[in-house]
Amino acid sequence: MDPYVSIITLGSPDVAATRRFYVDGLGWAPIMEVPDEVVFLQVGHGVALALWRAEALAEDRGRPVGAMADAPVAVAHNVGRAEEVAEVIAAAEAAGGTVVKPAAPAFFGGVQGYFADPDGFCWEVAWNPGWHVSADGTVSLAGPPPG
């Protein structure tokens, strides 16, 4: 199995409300959508985010879905400048998101914070000076600072 992810799927109890945050609030353009059922957004080179009716995800995989707020999953959005962390979190809040952790110095030597989408799904926003993406997409990441 080659190491790649094509789609990140979030099960939403109210796709129209989740769509308002990402599409109307953040201004992300859908690739394809079926009203009240699913919305696909591009979130990287060859990667989509799917906002899918939670019950449909549960039925499709044959496994129930619980609450999003305590899901042990998050995604990170890494930015290029330290100040951008607070700017992005403010933009997410203005779009209808919730600030989970304001921008602050991070244990890894940069700056980070978290916001949640309307369903409680957590996004980390981080400036990590050890994170680097080459032109060909290769990621490199320095280890944590000593001590």
Next chain:
Amino acid sequence: MDPYVSIITLGSPDVAATRRFYVDGLGWAPIMEVPDEVVFLQVGHGVALALWRAEALAEDRGRPVGAMADAPVAVAHNVGRAEEVAEVIAAAEAAGGTVVKPAAPAFFGGVQGYFADPDGFCWEVAWNPGWHVSADGTVSLAGPPPG
């Protein structure tokens, strides 16, 4: 906020065990790791998967983590041939994963199935004839079949 994801983070109760599945089982090479704490794997152009100690994720975001098995989140791994769906699910099972749904015709007109990693995180494996990624990484996706 630009539409992109840098890292997909999974909170694991036992990072060494989760690492065995992805690194020893599937053969994915870590970008960087701190034993029993975190493992980073590349899973796309500019995208990493982080297997992070669940308690550390909870502390970092200031929000507790629940069970992975019912998290309303999944990722999809789209393949190029219908037969590849069963092959990938078999490889995941051989690596220590659990078959959640065997390969079968999908509602979207292709073939799909699901497996779970040792923590219960769900991967969909799909051949979707409507999914296309251009050389520049742009995703296009045809709508569902009529009827």
